[in-house]
């Protein structure tokens with residue numbers, strides 16, 4: 001297992017996966033990383049739904065996303081044919097739900113990296129999951145009552161690799 005520092009430094013978005021499935025142990029560890037993430041007032045209001053990459057609901061969601069966003073991504077479907085997609089939903093009325101979901105999904109992405117897997121955070125299905133079929137998808141994806149979609153994470157074995165992004169520290173950091 002690599003260090004936390006290495007996982008943070010090495011992680012980058014993976015947009016192409018082999019057909020190899022995740023093991024039950026890998027799924028369990030990635031879920032645990034999400035469940036271990038802190039939440040405001042320890043509310044633990046995030047729900048995690050694990051969906052297999054060959055599931056019909058993902059094909060339907062891909063079609064609906066494309067309808068709303070003027071066609072398919074040339075790089076593949078919205079989860080880049082990953083074998084597993086984790087959907088994070090959270091309590092709609094709780095003020096910190098989006099922050100908490102963001103913290104949880106990054107914990108999961110770092111765990112995937114530590115396990116030697118690739119991942120990509122997925123927000124592009126947000127409009128489709130909040131549109132006219134929101135209730136239908138909430139049921140199909142087992143979101144609890146009063147919850148809505150926040151973010152998703154596709155995970156699998158890397159077929160393509162990409163260098164971590166660069167950044168401009170002078171622009172992004174102030175030290176007083």
Ligand SMILES: Cc1cc2nc3c(=O)[nH]c(=O)nc-3n(C[C@H](O)[C@H](O)[C@H](O)COP(=O)(O)O)c2cc1C
Nearest residue numbers: 011012013015120121122123124125162163164165
């Ligand atoms: C909230 C959020 C939503 C994102 N949604 C998508 C997405 O729908 N599709 C995608 O390919 N990447 C998505 N990404 C990945 C970003 O494009 C990526 O993190 C960014 O370009 C930096 O690259 P890196 O992850 O390789 O460091 C998302 C990232 C975040 C944080």
